Amino acid sequence: MVFTQTAIPQSSTGQSSTGQSSTGQSSTGLSSTGGPPAAADLPAAIAALKQQKKAVILAHYYQDNGIQDIADVIGDSLELARKAATTDAEVIVFCGVHFMAETAKILNPGKTVLLPDLEAGCSLADSCPADAFAAFRAMHPDHYVISYINCSAAVKAQSDLICTSSNAVQLVQQLPPDQPILFAPDANLGRWVARQSGRPLTLWPGSCIVHESFSEEALLRLKQEHPDAEVIAHPECQQHLLDLADFIGSTSRLLKRAETSAAPGFIVLTEPGILHQMRQRVPHKPFFEVPGADGCSCNACPYMRLNSLEKLWSCLQHGQPALDLDEDLRRRALVPIERMLALSA
Ligand code: SF4
Numbered sequence: 001m002v003f004t005q006t007a008i009p010q011s012s013t014g015q016s017s018t019g020q021s022s023t024g025q026s027s028t029g030l031s032s033t034g035g036p037p038a039a040a041d042l043p044a045a046i047a048a049l050k051q052q053k054k055a056v057i058l059a060h061y062y063q064d065n066g067i068q069d070i071a072d073v074i075g076d077s078l079e080l081a082r083k084a085a086t087t088d089a090e091v092i093v094f095c096g097v098h099f100m101a102e103t104a105k106i107l108n109p110g111k112t113v114l115l116p117d118l119e120a121g122c123s124l125a126d127s128c129p130a131d132a133f134a135a136f137r138a139m140h141p142d143h144y145v146i147s148y149i150n151c152s153a154a155v156k157a158q159s160d161l162i163c164t165s166s167n168a169v170q171l172v173q174q175l176p177p178d179q180p181i182l183f184a185p186d187a188n189l190g191r192w193v194a195r196q197s198g199r200p201l202t203l204w205p206g207s208c209i210v211h212e213s214f215s216e217e218a219l220l221r222l223k224q225e226h227p228d229a230e231v232i233a234h235p236e237c238q239q240h241l242l243d244l245a246d247f248i249g250s251t252s253r254l255l256k257r258a259e260t261s262a263a264p265g266f267i268v269l270t271e272p273g274i275l276h277q278m279r280q281r282v283p284h285k286p287f288f289e290v291p292g293a294d295g296c297s298c299n300a301c302p303y304m305r306l307n308s309l310e311k312l313w314s315c316l317q318h319g320q321p322a323l324d325l326d327e328d329l330r331r332r333a334l335v336p337i338e339r340m341l342a343l344s345a
Pocket of ligand 1: 097121122123124125150208209210211271301302303304
């Protein structure tokens with residue numbers, strides 16, 4: 001299991017014996033004007049609020065370092081879905097994007113699920129609108145529908161099975177060999193799963209703006225500069241980049257690879273938030289991130305980066321923004337998620 005548990009010692013509330021923090025704020029960080037605490041007091045204030053509200057903070061590997069450092073659990077989509085399914089906390093704060101928090105709510109209808117910024121969406125989920133997907137499914141009535149977890153609840157509700165990049169190949173291989181399969185929404189991941197499993201897949205043409213942004217020219221230059229470094233890539237990347245990779249896997253598998261490979265360094269083709277964990281776990285090796293085309297920083301997910309420590313504090317303090325889901329939709333979306341959790345246990 002790759003969960004990272006971050007213990008928050010009692011002393012980490014930043015309180016002195018007089019009950020005041022270093023900046024003179026209350027334990028949960030309210031400033032004298034009732035606003036958010038000063039930046040230096042945010043981690044302690046969030047820890048105090050978390051205890052007070054009986055909350056758990058789940059964070060995706062693509063979150064900013066400061067959020068990763070204060071999270072109770074850091075993981076990829078599968079790990080976080082598993083944790084969301086078993087937590088006994090009363091409040092789940094999901095530091096990730098909307099479909100992840102929505103998945104947590106689908107699994108926990110009785111709990112409050114907070115997302116620090118409700119605008120934290122996902123280009124991949126947005127590339128698969130539910131009504132267009134329904135029409136696509138209708139064109140392939142004999143197909144078994146497997147959807148990557150990066151999709152809306154409305155698309156999950158139309159799916160037979162949900163997968164993540166960690167378990168997609170294994171799940172596809174479990175289906176009867178003559179069963180036609182429709183895979184959505186990421187076409188790059190779908191092509192990789194088809195190659196790995198040896199199964200033809202009918203693909204929905206979706207993609208992630210982040211994983212489609214990497215510059216092949218920059219990758220080739222990095223390979224030339226660091227010929228012994230291993231290129232490790234997420235399967236959401238385009239085929240021509242995956243062809244240059246030494247190892248392809250989900251975010252958690254890339255992290256594991258960095259920990260176990262004998263390579264002297266790594267060129268990383270995925271969202272650079274994961275580098276924080278890689279550098280913490282393998283501090284003696286260099287990690288090189290591949291920039292986007294023209295050297296832009298579009299390899300950082302703009303949606304994930306909408307979350308911040310201040311917004312995390314605010315959602316704990318005010319109990320919003322909270323996820324709300326139509327109960328009928330939630331029940332229908334739950335079926336393929338539970339099937340995935342059972343099949344990939
Ligand atoms: S990195 Fe891509 S798939 Fe992941 S949340 Fe951002 S836009 Fe969506």
